Amino acid sequence: MVFTVSEKGLELRKTVEEISGQNIFQCYQCGKCSATCPVVDSMDVAPNKVIRYVQMGDLEVLEQNTFWVCAACFTCSARCPRSVDIAKIMEALRNVMLRNKQDFINIYSKEFIEKMIEEIPQMAIVAAIKKGVW
Amino acid sequence: MEYPYYPGCTLKTTGKKDEEAALEVAKLLGFELKELPTWTCCGVVYNLTSDVMADHLSATRTLIRAQEMGRELNTNKLVTLCSMCYNVLKQVNLMYKNNPDKLYNVNLFMDTEEDYLGNIEIIHFLEVLYRDIGPEKIKEKVKTPLKNLKVDPYYGCMLLRPKSIAFDSQDSPHVMGDILSALGAKVIENPMTVECCGAHQIITNKEAVLDCVQRIVTISQSKGADVIVTPCPLCQYNLTTAQKSLFEKGKINQKIPVIYLSELLRISLTENNENYLKDYMFIKDKLEDRGGL
Ligand code: SF4
Ligand code: SF4
Numbered sequence A: 001m002v003f004t005v006s007e008k009g010l011e012l013r014k015t016v017e018e019i020s021g022q023n024i025f026q027c028y029q030c031g032k033c034s035a036t037c038p039v040v041d042s043m044d045v046a047p048n049k050v051i052r053y054v055q056m057g058d059l060e061v062l063e064q065n066t067f068w069v070c071a072a073c074f075t076c077s078a079r080c081p082r083s084v085d086i087a088k089i090m091e092a093l094r095n096v097m098l099r100n101k102q103d104f105i106n107i108y109s110k111e112f113i114e115k116m117i118e119e120i121p122q123m124a125i126v127a128a129i130k131k132g133v134w
Numbered sequence B: 001m002e003y004p005y006y007p008g009c010t011l012k013t014t015g016k017k018d019e020e021a022a023l024e025v026a027k028l029l030g031f032e033l034k035e036l037p038t039w040t041c042c043g044v045v046y047n048l049t050s051d052v053m054a055d056h057l058s059a060t061r062t063l064i065r066a067q068e069m070g071r072e073l074n075t076n077k078l079v080t081l082c083s084m085c086y087n088v089l090k091q092v093n094l095m096y097k098n099n100p101d102k103l104y105n106v107n108l109f110m111d112t113e114e115d116y117l118g119n120i121e122i123i124h125f126l127e128v129l130y131r132d133i134g135p136e137k138i139k140e141k142v143k144t145p146l147k148n149l150k151v152d153p154y155y156g157c158m159l160l161r162p163k164s165i166a167f168d169s170q171d172s173p174h175v176m177g178d179i180l181s182a183l184g185a186k187v188i189e190n191p192m193t194v195e196c197c198g199a200h201q202i203i204t205n206k207e208a209v210l211d212c213v214q215r216i217v218t219i220s221q222s223k224g225a226d227v228i229v230t231p232c233p234l235c236q237y238n239l240t241t242a243q244k245s246l247f248e249k250g251k252i253n254q255k256i257p258v259i260y261l262s263e264l265l266r267i268s269l270t271e272n273n274e275n276y277l278k279d280y281m282f283i284k285d286k287l288e289d290r291g292g293l
Helices: A007-020 A032-036 A047-055 A059-063 A075-079 A086-099 A110-117 A122-132 B016-028 B054-073 B083-098 B100-109 B125-133 B135-140 B175-182 B206-222 B233-248 B261-269 B281-289
Strands: B002-006 B032-035 B077-080 B121-124 B150-153 B227-230 B258-260
Touching (some): A007 A047, A007 A059, A007 A086, A032 A075, A047 A086, A059 A086, A086 A122, B016 B258, B016 B261, B054 B077, B077 B083, B083 B121, B121 B125, B175 B261, B227 B233
Parallel strands (some): B002 B032, B150 B227
């Protein structure tokens, strides 16, 4: 069976590899990253699957919420048996979206402004903005 | 001994209690944390891309401030209290150590600052306590042993990951436990101690934070913890507020107080701690109940 990857798919794979500095094919799909991810239950698809999408050059990966839900906790990266820095791949995918002017958070929305008024530590607010706004 | 000290934003607002207690604990143990005269946000989260340098500049400025103060105090160390500041400053610093070309470029770019030479060592307050002072010496200075107080030390992510910045075992850290034992507390082993609290997802995905916290505190509770201690202001906030929601939803049947390690140290090391203890009735009660005081 032969898989064909679209031009755009190839480009996405290359961009993710460049931004993350990771070799996406180093992953052998064991699933440990997903087993260890603390927020996997809120993800559309698990972290290992996101990597599989990128390996296959499948643009649908960009429609999943996985990389937005990622808390950048480095747990997956610490435990991957193939030393894939998955946290960096999640960051690369966020950057693909953000550099394309597709923000995750609207900082002018009522919802977000209400958060600012709550007593949430500003470290959380700054982190959320840095991960979700270009 | 005087250490240059970087507080970071949150310790001046929602994390104030940590700073207040830690500065006093330092005095009680015979050292001083001297705040950098000017500083900016560290950046909070280390930029994980390989091609964006701008995000590292605020941390770099702080490293330069530390370099300046270090000359006066004759040290190359910079102490942080917040886990996230520790993580970001240490990762940025390490990036320069591993990539002298990036350091060269950034120095050329920041032409209003003195060059950063790459020699600062970022250490967390816990490392000062553990390495420079040591549990033995802390034990000698204890005024109120925390006898019978069952404490669950919760580390979270940012002190131990990635491995290149970890100052303790990544899977079974012991530094906080050793310090707590020196105070006479009973230390609980919680296998969730290095798991994530959900971090900034509190803003956009509170449910995920509730899940994370439920897993952590359920074990604390089953092991009978009286209190959870953490060094991180975001962990402290998430664990506290998520427990409130979980309790209202009936997902946990008890809320465990979450305080900073520094607060517990101050209670134990201060001669007349009545003043402090009144803010922590649950500790006072426990200590008295079980004959600790
Ligand atoms: S843990 Fe590593 S090798 Fe296993 S699926 Fe995840 S990225 Fe791939
Ligand atoms: S870094 Fe992101 S994907 Fe990896 S374990 Fe943490 S939350 Fe999950």
